Amino acid sequence: MIYDVLIIGGGPAGYRAAERAGHKKMSVVLFEERSLGGVCLNEGCMPTKTLLYSAKLYDYAKGGSAHYGVTSTGAKIDHAAVVARKDKVVKTLVSGVAAQMKGAKVTVVSASAKIVGKTANGFAVAANGETYEGRKLIIASGSAAVVPPIPGLKEAVAAGVALTNREILALTKAPKKLIVLGGGVIGLEMASYFNSIGSEVTVVEMMDKIGGPSDAEMCAQLQDIYTQRGVKFMLSTKAVGVNGNKLAVENAAGKSEIAADKILVSVGRRARTAEINTDAIGLFTERGAIPTDEEMKTNVPGVFAVGDVNGKSMLAHTAYREAEVAVNVIAGEKDVMNYNAIPSVIYTNPELSSVGETEDSAKKKGLKVKVVKLPLQFAGRYIAENDGGKGFIKMLLDQDGIIVGACIVGNPSSEMIYGMAIAVERKLTCKDMAKVVFPHPTVSEIFREAVISQI
Amino acid sequence: MPKSQFIDPAKVRKPGKLELGSIDLNVYKKSFAEEKKIFSKKDFLAIYNNMQFIREFETMLFSVRTAKHYNGVDYQYTGPAHLYIGQESAAVGMAFSLTDDDQIFGSHRSHGEVLAKGFNAIRNLPEKKLEQVMKEFLDGALLKVVEKQNKTGDIRDLATDFLLYGFMAELFGRSNGFTRGLGNSMHVFFTPFGIYPNNAIVGGSGGITVGAALYKKINKKPGIVVCNFGDGALARGPVWEALNFASQDQFFELWEKGYNGGLPLIFNCFNNGYGMGGQTVGETMAYKIAARVGAGVSPTNLYSERVDGYNPLAVIDAFKRKRELLKANKGPVFLDTVTYRYVGHSATDSSSYRTMEEIDAWKAVDAIQAFRDKLVKNKVEKSDWFDAENEAIRARITRIMKLAIDNEISPRIDPAKDPDAIRKYMLSNTRIEKRDDRKPDVNTKLEANSRVIKLKDKVRFAYDANGKEVSKLKVFSIRDALFEAIINKFYTDPTLIAFGEDNRDWGGAYGVYGGLTESIPYHRFFNAPISESAIVAAAVGYAMCGGRAIPELMYCDFLGCAGDEVFNQLAKWQSMSAGVLKMPVVLRVSVGAKYGAQHAQDWTSLVAHIPGLKVCFPATPYDAKGLMNAALSGSDPVVFFESQKLYDMGERFHEGGVPEGYYEVALGEPDVKRTGSDLTILTVGATLYPSIEAAERLQKEYNISAEVIDARTLVPFNYDKVIESVKKTGRIVLISDACERGSHLNDLASNITRLAFDYLDAPPVIVGAPNSISPCPELEKFYYPQASWILDAVSEAILPLPGYTPAMNFTKMEKIRREKLGI
Known part of the structure; x- marks a missing residue:
């Protein structure tokens, strides 16, 4: 039979595409060699949030709640139990996805898939010794952690000293000393967890700031907070070699070595294209990723690339939206992807949440923006629940007064940032936003404070 | 190569010594x-x-x-x-x-x-x-x-x-x-x-x-x-x-x-x-x-x-x-x-x-x-x-x-006061039926010319009363249409001369001039050496002194050999003389096919880029005769492109076929060759025919009604009809045999976008030849735009055709990839 759509990869991009296409009455095959849910469900977003929640409870128990008049004694964290719970959560979520696929009448093939080539009607994909033919092909093969070509690192990975996100989440014993190579989202979240449960953590970052492209001031505050909690940060520092369990680094101060039980390699992710034989249909790849247009079309008519594999944003929520766009386009419904309003969150404590432009990105683009900065204390609920908290919001307005970006450091900003995402996506002005009534008292009211300050 | 002259092997092979004399x-x-x-x-x-x-x-x-x-x-x-x-x-x-x-x-x-x-x-x-x-x-x-x-x-x-x-x-x-x-x-x-x-x-x-x-x-x-x-x-x-x-x-x-x-x-x-x-x-x-x-x-x-x-x-x-x-x-x-x-x-x-x-x-x-x-x-x-x-x-x-x-x-001319102060000299746009009143020097009466007599028996429409296609031997073709216009002018304008490679006894490489030799004496119609530069330059000199000339380039690809003469001389002397000189030259340029990389390129865009030239490219006998008549009655240089794919083509569109009498088709007026309501296809030259085929397929297989407009002329160009069509259809594909990069189609597309932005449902899409050499005849279907390419382009970039599998790649990412590679 000829299917309407073949989808390679069962992560957020792939399963969302499959579910949407299924609901549009298309016949769909979804290929996934590991568990459904991809990195997000199995070794990324979801398991880390499980861990971080345990760490947060432990932080409160071991003294963090003393400010609020709540104390306890003998607080303990059992890392093995935390990981066991994480596995249970993952299992629940993965079976949820499987149920969704069933509901959408998606044929799930649990095997690695390779593109065979073009056919008279579309494309052929081989998996499990069988060949499947489909009119359209959606590539959602995701990404893998980059293991950079640092001398000795490959050997350290083989020896189990160096780990990627996949392996570290499976550790049942907390390392005494942990080096986090790469101070981006994954690195900081893992640093946060292992710091909470007592590991001695050193973050080695090549750039002069942590937190990737997030707002510099916000990242600096986060770095201060974690420094106070005992995390060591080595910025503008390059890893130059791994020898046994020692990491050789080089920075302005010269060369030195740091010893650790484990080294987390979290320097970035690469698109998984080599694995699926993209050359068979002449797919254009650049630095390993498959570039797409705003309809998620690749350079091959009828082939779409969504999620991490197109190298655009590498976030699960971006992948969802991209998958929807691709399926809508296949169905002949006009839809385009907009990357201007993709929120991003670092789930540390406090959380760092952003959407749209930062001061830095605006400057690089030559956009003239007005920055509105307020402390979160302007929202009463924040004071009530964040004793001594120094969180703040930054809101960026363009020359027409349209909200083009926002970032917040503080809890629970991950649950609030979508409000600003709506403003950015819909190109709202402060005047527009001021008409929205916010529940009181909430930390979200900080948005209202920020917009009202501009009217 | 007159038969009266004999190349004697005994003579040319004889040993001896060439004496050069003294200076x-x-x-x-x-x-x-x-x-x-x-x-x-x-x-x-x-x-x-x-x-x-x-x-x-x-x-x-x-x-x-x-x-x-x-x-x-x-x-x-x-x-x-x-x-x-x-x-x-x-x-x-x-x-x-x-x-x-x-x-x-x-x-x-x-x-x-x-x-x-x-x-x-x-x-x-x-x-x-x-x-x-x-x-x-x-x-x-x-x-x-x-x-x-x-x-x-x-x-x-x-x-x-x-x-x-x-x-x-x-x-x-x-x-x-x-x-x-x-x-x-x-x-x-x-x-x-x-x-x-x-x-x-x-x-x-x-x-x-x-x-x-x-x-x-x-x-x-x-x-x-x-x-x-x-x-x-x-x-x-x-x-x-x-x-x-x-x-x-x-x-x-x-x-x-x-x-x-x-x-x-x-x-x-x-x-x-x-x-x-x-x-x-x-x-x-x-x-x-x-x-x-x-x-x-x-x-x-x-x-x-x-x-x-x-x-x-x-x-x-x-x-x-x-x-x-x-x-x-x-x-x-x-x-x-x-x-x-x-x-x-x-x-x-x-x-x-x-x-x-x-x-x-x-x-x-x-x-x-x-x-x-x-x-x-x-x-x-x-x-x-x-x-x-x-x-x-x-x-x-x-x-x-x-x-x-x-x-x-002694002030300077002032383009601030008169924005057209310089532009107005680019073309003289004057009607000159003949450049002298004396009796044209000819060998026979027009009616006595054997080809003129033969043409009387030709069928002047491509289809007979039953809608059956008339055979190539019987149909009045584009080559006949051009002949009819040109011989007519030889009998009207005594200053008219025509020359080019193999024009006379050969009858022109593609037969347009067949039969002309018997009527027109040598001094008005002669073979030129293989000297494209001198062919065009001689026409420029002849016209600026008071005559009218039809020089010919046997292949469009040879335009490069006459680059300066076309781009700097033919194009510029009217304006550089501030209108003192006139340049009534019709430069016939034949666009090749089947002859590979240096004999099969459409370079209309190169010529359209140069201010001071009129550019036309007819695709039907009716248009060929009418445009040639108009070009030969003007005062401006016209680069007249002809497609070697079409010399045999009979008239398929104009009701009543090609008139026997004199008529003109004004330069600059595109022509609606097929009416439609869902999609406009603007064609240049020979691509009219694959476009008609595509329009028929779109109608039959996808119920899409396509309007096909033949540009006929690139310079000048009246946008009215095209804009009117786009307002109706909201979609346009532009097609030409020229390589896509730098093609004049891009110019047309950008102007159409400006002029009808609010009416467009999708950006105009260009279908041209790939940015590559023109290959051997067997591979030409991968070079010259085919009817199916229009469907490919429509489906990918304008209106997805349900269940359609394209053969050619019109995705944006492929465009980006190719442009990055410079191909």
């Missing part, structure tokens, strides 16, 4: 006593006066270019200054004996020639005629300026002011300049005085003068043509093409009585030893003596000789002798007039490539001083007279210069 070098030897018999005192003093005028004029220009003042007057001149200082005697010698019927053409270094020929005309023209020229030129605007100051009552003296003023105003970019300041230093000319365009492209005048000489010969006009150029130009291919084109055997062996014999043309090389800084003897050329070049062209050696350009009387003598040869139909002739320039190639040249010693050696034999010394020594005039003459010349140049730099008296 005279500086043979002038007359004593002053002999010279006095030829020249009056007035003549001697005029020769001196003219040389000194040139020197002072150029000294003035050098001064305002470098020192920003002259003789106490401040002025900053920023334009080019390729000066004549040192070469004056050569120019005056060249011009002195010319008549009012003679024409000179020159190069970027021609100020001296302009003045010398101008003074010659002022001496020779009847006073009434002089007065008329001054009164009529720009409605007397120049005359009004100079007559206010000149109270001599002497019309020739006044004309001298007129010449100096018109020239200077041109140099300084003033609207009272001879070409309204649009020509400038390197292109000054004034046709009423026999001064024809000077050309900033080295050797650019070569082929043009051949056309001018052809005009004289074919239309029996009196006078000769002088092609002035520098020795540097002898390295240019177009100059060699011109030398050969002007010397062809056919003029002597095949052209009819009354037209038989050589062209009245003097190739005069002002040999100053340098091509810019390159030394032509010893460095960049091999001839050692430029006069040798004549020996490479014809058995007459082109009557070539070297003349001492530092003796004006020697040059005059040579020109007089050469004129006799031309009178005897022995032209063309070649002169190597030796001279030297004292100043640099241009104002910025510091002469780093030559020694002061060399310059001083020439100054020591300075022609003007030597001539003055000779006249003083032989008691023609006293030394004081010359000093006074020099002062008078200086005073007059100063006086006229003040007029020419005065912003009140």
Whole structure:
């Protein structure tokens, strides 16, 4: 039979595409060699949030709640139990996805898939010794952690000293000393967890700031907070070699070595294209990723690339939206992807949440923006629940007064940032936003404070 | 290849020795006593006066270019200054004996020639005629300026002011300049005085003068043509093409009585030893003596000789002798007039490539001083007279210069006030049915032509009454349509000539001219050598002198061989002359197919890019005849593209077929060939047919109604019909056989987007040939846009066609990928 759509990869991009296409009455095959849910469900977003929640409870128990008049004694964290719970959560979520696929009448093939080539009607994909033919092909093969070509690192990975996100989440014993190579989202979240449960953590970052492209001031505050909690940060520092369990680094101060039980390699992710034989249909790849247009079309008519594999944003929520766009386009419904309003969150404590432009990105683009900065204390609920908290919001307005970006450091900003995402996506002005009534008292009211300050 | 001539193997294979004869070098030897018999005192003093005028004029220009003042007057001149200082005697010698019927053409270094020929005309023209020229030129605007100051009552003296003023105003970019300041230093000319365009492209005048000489010969006009150029130009291919084109055997062996014999043309090389800084003897050329070049062209050696350009009387003598040869139909002739320039190639040249010693050696034999010394020594005039003459010349140049730099008296044209001030000269858009009223010279009556008779039996519509396609043998085709238009014009315009490779006995490579040979004599219709540059240039010269020409390029790909002639000469002389010259040339260009990378390219876009050319590309017999008729009745250069895929094509669209009588299709009007409501397809040239096929498929298979519009002309172009269509359909595909990058379709698409942005449901999509070579015939379906490509493009970029699987890739990412790779 000829299917309407073949989808390679069962992560957020792939399963969302499959579910949407299924609901549009298309016949769909979804290929996934590991568990459904991809990195997000199995070794990324979801398991880390499980861990971080345990760490947060432990932080409160071991003294963090003393400010609020709540104390306890003998607080303990059992890392093995935390990981066991994480596995249970993952299992629940993965079976949820499987149920969704069933509901959408998606044929799930649990095997690695390779593109065979073009056919008279579309494309052929081989998996499990069988060949499947489909009119359209959606590539959602995701990404893998980059293991950079640092001398000795490959050997350290083989020896189990160096780990990627996949392996570290499976550790049942907390390392005494942990080096986090790469101070981006994954690195900081893992640093946060292992710091909470007592590991001695050193973050080695090549750039002069942590937190990737997030707002510099916000990242600096986060770095201060974690420094106070005992995390060591080595910025503008390059890893130059791994020898046994020692990491050789080089920075302005010269060369030195740091010893650790484990080294987390979290320097970035690469698109998984080599694995699926993209050359068979002449797919254009650049630095390993498959570039797409705003309809998620690749350079091959009828082939779409969504999620991490197109190298655009590498976030699960971006992948969802991209998958929807691709399926809508296949169905002949006009839809385009907009990357201007993709929120991003670092789930540390406090959380760092952003959407749209930062001061830095605006400057690089030559956009003239007005920055509105307020402390979160302007929202009463924040004071009530964040004793001594120094969180703040930054809101960026363009020359027409349209909200083009926002970032917040503080809890629970991950649950609030979508409000600003709506403003950015819909190109709202402060005047527009001021008409929205916010529940009181909430930390979200900080948005209202920020917009009202501009009217 | 006339059958009357026989290539005899015995003859061409016979051993022997080619004797080249000899070439005279500086043979002038007359004593002053002999010279006095030829020249009056007035003549001697005029020769001196003219040389000194040139020197002072150029000294003035050098001064305002470098020192920003002259003789106490401040002025900053920023334009080019390729000066004549040192070469004056050569120019005056060249011009002195010319008549009012003679024409000179020159190069970027021609100020001296302009003045010398101008003074010659002022001496020779009847006073009434002089007065008329001054009164009529720009409605007397120049005359009004100079007559206010000149109270001599002497019309020739006044004309001298007129010449100096018109020239200077041109140099300084003033609207009272001879070409309204649009020509400038390197292109000054004034046709009423026999001064024809000077050309900033080295050797650019070569082929043009051949056309001018052809005009004289074919239309029996009196006078000769002088092609002035520098020795540097002898390295240019177009100059060699011109030398050969002007010397062809056919003029002597095949052209009819009354037209038989050589062209009245003097190739005069002002040999100053340098091509810019390159030394032509010893460095960049091999001839050692430029006069040798004549020996490479014809058995007459082109009557070539070297003349001492530092003796004006020697040059005059040579020109007089050469004129006799031309009178005897022995032209063309070649002169190597030796001279030297004292100043640099241009104002910025510091002469780093030559020694002061060399310059001083020439100054020591300075022609003007030597001539003055000779006249003083032989008691023609006293030394004081010359000093006074020099002062008078200086005073007059100063006086006229003040007029020419005065912003009140001599303003520039003002594009701020009139935005079309320059644009309006790009095309003349005038209807000229014929360029002369005399009876056209033809061999037979039109009705007696065998092809005209045959065409009467042809079916003038592609389908018979039952809708069945008429066979190729019976149908009136595009090649017939072109023939019908062209032969008709041969019987209307006596000045019309047509030429190109294999035009005559062969009938044109694609049969358009079949049968024309029996009706049109050689001198109006002839085979050209394989010299694309000279073919186009000759047409340019022929048209600017008063005729109409149809030159032909056998393949569009050969446009490159005539690049300068099409892009800089054919396109520009109407505007560079501020409308003085007309350019009714129809350049037929055949777009190939099946012949690979260098014989199958559509270069319409290259031509459309150049301002000053009209460009059309008909795809049906009705349009071909109508557009050719219109092109042949206009005043502008038209590059007329024809597709080799379509010469056989019958008329499939025009109701009633192709009319037998005369009609015109106006250039610039696109034509709706199929009506529709959902999609517009705008086609260029042969892509009309795959577009019709695509429209039929879209209707049948996807219920999409496509309107097909044939652009017919690229320049000019009326957007109305296209915009009207887009307003109805909201979608447009543009298609042409040209490579996609830089295709004129992009220009059309961008304008359509601007003009109908709110009506478009999707961006206009271009379907062109890939940015690659045109391959072998078997692979052409991957090169020339096919009907299916339109469906591919529509489905990918405009309106997804349900269940459609495209063959060609129109995705944006593929476009980006290819552009990144430059393919």
